[in-house]
Amino acid sequence: MSEARKEILKNESGNTEIPVIELRNVNKYFGQSHVLKDISLKIRKGEVVVVIGPSGSGKSTLCRTINRLETIESGEILIDGVPVPMEGKALAALRSQIGMVFQSFNLFAHKNVLDNVILGPVDVLHRHRKQAKEEALQLLARVGVADKAAKVPAQLSGGQQQRVAIARALAMHPKAILFDEPTSALDPEMIGEVLEVMTSLAKDGMTMVVVTHEMNFARRVADRVLFLDGGSIIEENTPEAFFTHPQTQRAQDFLNSIKEH
Amino acid sequence: MSIQALLTQFGDKYVQALFTTWKLTATSFALAFVLGIVITVMRVSPVRPLRLLAEFYIQIFRNIPGASLLILLVYALPYLDMIFSYYTCVLMACTLIPAAFCSEYLLAGMNTIAPGQIEAARSLGLTFLQIIWRVVLPQALRSSVLPLTSLLVSTMLTTALASQVPLNPQDLTGLVSYINTHAVGGVTAFFISAALYCATAVVIGQIGSWIDRKVRILR
Ligand SMILES: Nc1ncnc2c1ncn2[C@@H]1O[C@H](COP(=O)(O)OP(=O)(O)O)[C@@H](O)[C@H]1O
Ligand SMILES: [Mg+2]
Numbered sequence: 437m438s439e440a441r442k443e444i445l446k447n448e449s450g451n452t453e454i455p456v457i458e459l460r461n462v463n464k465y466f467g468q469s470h471v472l473k474d475i476s477l478k479i480r481k482g483e484v485v486v487v488i489g490p491s492g493s494g495k496s497t498l499c500r501t502i503n504r505l506e507t508i509e510s511g512e513i514l515i516d517g518v519p520v521p522m523e524g525k526a527l528a529a530l531r532s533q534i535g536m537v538f539q540s541f542n543l544f545a546h547k548n549v550l551d552n553v554i555l556g557p558v559d560v561l562h563r564h565r566k567q568a569k570e571e572a573l574q575l576l577a578r579v580g581v582a583d584k585a586a587k588v589p590a591q592l593s594g595g596q597q598q599r600v601a602i603a604r605a606l607a608m609h610p611k612a613i614l615f616d617e618p619t620s621a622l623d624p625e626m627i628g629e630v631l632e633v634m635t636s637l638a639k640d641g642m643t644m645v646v647v648t649h650e651m652n653f654a655r656r657v658a659d660r661v662l663f664l665d666g667g668s669i670i671e672e673n674t675p676e677a678f679f680t681h682p683q684t685q686r687a688q689d690f691l692n693s694i695k696e697h
Numbered sequence: 698m699s700i701q702a703l704l705t706q707f708g709d710k711y712v713q714a715l716f717t718t719w720k721l722t723a724t725s726f727a728l729a730f731v732l733g734i735v736i737t738v739m740r741v742s743p744v745r746p747l748r749l750l751a752e753f754y755i756q757i758f759r760n761i762p763g764a765s766l767l768i769l770l771v772y773a774l775p776y777l778d779m780i781f782s783y784y785t786c787v788l789m790a791c792t793l794i795p796a797a798f799c800s801e802y803l804l805a806g807m808n809t810i811a812p813g814q815i816e817a818a819r820s821l822g823l824t825f826l827q828i829i830w831r832v833v834l835p836q837a838l839r840s841s842v843l844p845l846t847s848l849l850v851s852t853m854l855t856t857a858l859a860s861q862v863p864l865n866p867q868d869l870t871g872l873v874s875y876i877n878t879h880a881v882g883g884v885t886a887f888f889i890s891a892a893l894y895c896a897t898a899v900v901i902g903q904i905g906s907w908i909d910r911k912v913r914i915l916r
Contacts (some may be wrong), residue, residue, distance in 0.1 A: 493899035496764055525824060546836045556821035559831060573816050590915035592763025601817075608821060 454517040456481050456612050456643045457534075462511035464497055464667075466583045471497050472508070473667040479612065482641045486654040486675070489664035490690055495647040498696045499614045502645070516611060533633065535605030535613035539620050541597040543589035543604070550585040551577065553604045561608065568607070573602040579633050595626030599633055612643035620649060647696060648665060655679060663687045700885055702847050707876055707886075714872040715893050719857040721868060722840040722897075725791035726849050732792065733799025737837075738829055740804060758797035766790045783862040795852045806837030839875025839912040850898045869893055877881075 438510070441620035442656045451510040464472035471494050479485055487495050500506040502513060504520050504527055513520045515534065543552050553572035557563040574585055578584045589597055596620055605613050615634065619627040630654050638644060638657045648654065654675050661678040663671040663686075671678060671687050682688045704711070739751035758766075770786040781789070790884055810833060818828045838845075860871035869890040876886045 437774075505816055505819060528819075528822045531820055534820070536811055536817070536820035538817065540811070540813050542811070544814055544816035544817070544832055544836075544915060545811075546839060555818075555831060556823070558826055560822040588915050589865045620834075691864070 447561070453480060455479055455514075456483075456516060456518075457645070458512075458514040460512040460514070462501060462508050462513060464494075464501055464506060464508045471667050472501065475511070475667075475669060477662070477669070479643060479645060481643055484638045484642075484644045484658050485644065485660045485662060486655055486658040487647045487662045487664055488644065488649065488654065488690070489662075489670075490693075493664045494665055494667040496616050499536070499616045499645060499647060502614060503531045503536060505536075528560070532556065532608055533611045535608060535610035536600070537601050537613060537615045537616040537618050541589070541594070541601045541621070543597055543600055545589055548586050548588050549581065549592070549600050552589070552600060553607050554607045556604065572607055573601070575606050576600070578606075580604045580629070593626060594622045595629045598622065598626075598630045602630075602633055602637070606637075612645065612649070613637070615644065615646040615648070617647050617649070619648065651679065651694070665690070667688055698881060698885055700889065703876070703885055703889060706880065707872070710866070710872055710875075711869075711889060711893070712784065713866040714890070717859070717864070717866050718856055718868045718894075721791060721859060722849070722853040725788050725856065726852045727797065728788070728792040729795035729799050729848075729852065730812050730845075733803060734834065736800040737803040737807070738794060738834075740800065740830070741807065742769045742913070743825060755797050755800060755896065758793050759801070762792055763794055763855050763858050764861065766794065767861060771862060781885075781916075783800065783864055784859075785864060787859045790858055791852060791855050794855065795848055798848055798851075802841045802848065803834075805844070806839075806841035807833055810839050812836060814862075826861065836914060837849035837913050842905060842909040842912060846902060846909075849901050849905070853894065853897060853901075857907045863896070894902065 437598040455478040457477070459475050460479040462472055463470070475498065487498060488494055497506055501503055501508050502515075502520075503684050504513070515530060518530075520530055537611060543549075544555065547555065550569060550572055553575060554565065557568040557571070558565055573582060573585060576585055578682040579602055581596050581599050581603070584600070590599070590601065602613075602618075618634070619630050622630065627650070631650060633652070633658050634644070634646070645656070646653075660674045661671075661673055661675050662669050663678065663682075663684075670684055671682065673683070678687070679691065682691055698706075736751045736754055739747040739885065740755075742748060767786060770781070771783070774786075776783065814832060815828060818832045837862040850854055856868055857870035859868040860874055864871055873886045873890050877883070
């Protein structure tokens with residue numbers, strides 16, 4: 437962990453601290469199937485939490501409930517201590533404070549890279565277009581795709597598209613960014629460039645929830661690892677402790693299964 | 698009569714009729730386009746009554762023959778104390794039906810958009826209408842240029858309904874009936890009108906493919 441991040445965590449570690457994201461006894465069903473089971477979770481400012489677990493364990497659903505892309509049946513979700521609104525403008529306003537990066541990039545196919553990045557700032561935050569463009573170009577430079585500003589998504593590689601998606605999230609100055617398997621759709625040679633950008637965000641103190649199977653990234657960057665199975669948080673630990681001494685058989689089995697590949 | 702003789706005698710009227718057909722076509726297509734967009738937005742809106750209303754509209758106007766609709770507008774509306782000019786009745790018939798088809802094409806265009814893009818827009822904090830306006834409609838429109846081009850042509854052909862009511866100046870089809878009651882134009886009179894319809898359709902088709910090539914979305 438970098439010095440800057442240690443500072444942030446230290447400053448924020450009083451008991452009165454309000455978590456950026458808090459889930460209280462969250463339950464989610466898809467029809468009959470109980471997909472999130474009584475999840476309680478606090479994510480502090482500047483923290484990087486990696487969520488791992490087998491396919492179908494509810495990792496994506498967990499991410500998506502945080503900004504209410506999925507509704508929940510019971511429990512509470514708070515952003516900076518404020519309950520996530522049910523719907524309408526208030527919900528939209530809250531969503532603008534939480535960035536999201538998807539497995540399949542989800543860039544707007546009809547807009548060039550620059551316009552993808554400024555859509556949120558201009559339409560949601562009502563920033564001046566010119567200002568938004570200047571900042572977008574800086575963000576694109578930061579993620580290493582400044583030269584692609586005028587291209588449309590289909591002209592970019594997967595790694596480049598995902599970096600644009602990260603710039604698009606950053607342009608909203610979010611309180612936290614949720615990453616749902618950001619490198620799973622990428623060819624192996626492009627995974628590194630995306631993880632590098634994410635690592636630098638973490639160093640700069642961004643609050644991040646990252647669903648990933650990249651164990652090296654988790655070890656190097658995460659402050660905490662959550663192991664999800666069958667919709668419950670089975671284990672929660674520092675990466676070092678989790679990877680070297682998993683407490684449960686299920687976590688052990690899962691780690692073995694991904695090491696084999 | 699020969700084409701030459703017909704054109705000498707009725708040339709001016711053909712020009713007027715061509716302009717009437719063009720004007721009816723352009724006006725009703727423009728209105729149908731706007732109405733089609735409104736109905737499509739209603740169809741995908743989160744408000745159930747709006748969705749039902751829009752589906753009801755589609756079921757009615759996609760399935761009613763133009764001539765029946767025109768008769769209803771001309772003869773039934775006066776019972777509701779709504780009296781419109783013949784021109785307006787034709788315009789309404791040529792708007793209400795194509796609007797239903799326009800909506801069908803736009804909806805098909807919307808279905809080509811990856812759902813992930815909508816989720817990305819929602820997670821940026823865009824509202825429903827912003828998502829429609831900024832993300833969904835631009836892509837739906839750009840991927841339905843060719844069907845909408847065909848719709849413009851078929852709207853033009855629908856305006857031949859104008860021949861069923863007294864109009865002055867008449868449209869291309871109405872003029873043929875006029876000529877055949879005032880002179881013996883025969884099949885030649887039809888031929889000239891048909892040629893003008895075809896020529897217009899060819900130009901529309903060319904412009905449509907040109908626009909489609911310009912705006913097509915790379916995927
Ligand atoms: N839209 C949906 N409708 C019904 N079931 C769903 C839906 N999305 C996910 N599920 C189910 O919820 C469970 C958790 O899914 P997900 O959160 O995507 O898991 P993960 O991301 O860990 O692979 C799975 O059993 C999946 O089949
Ligand atoms: Mg998933």
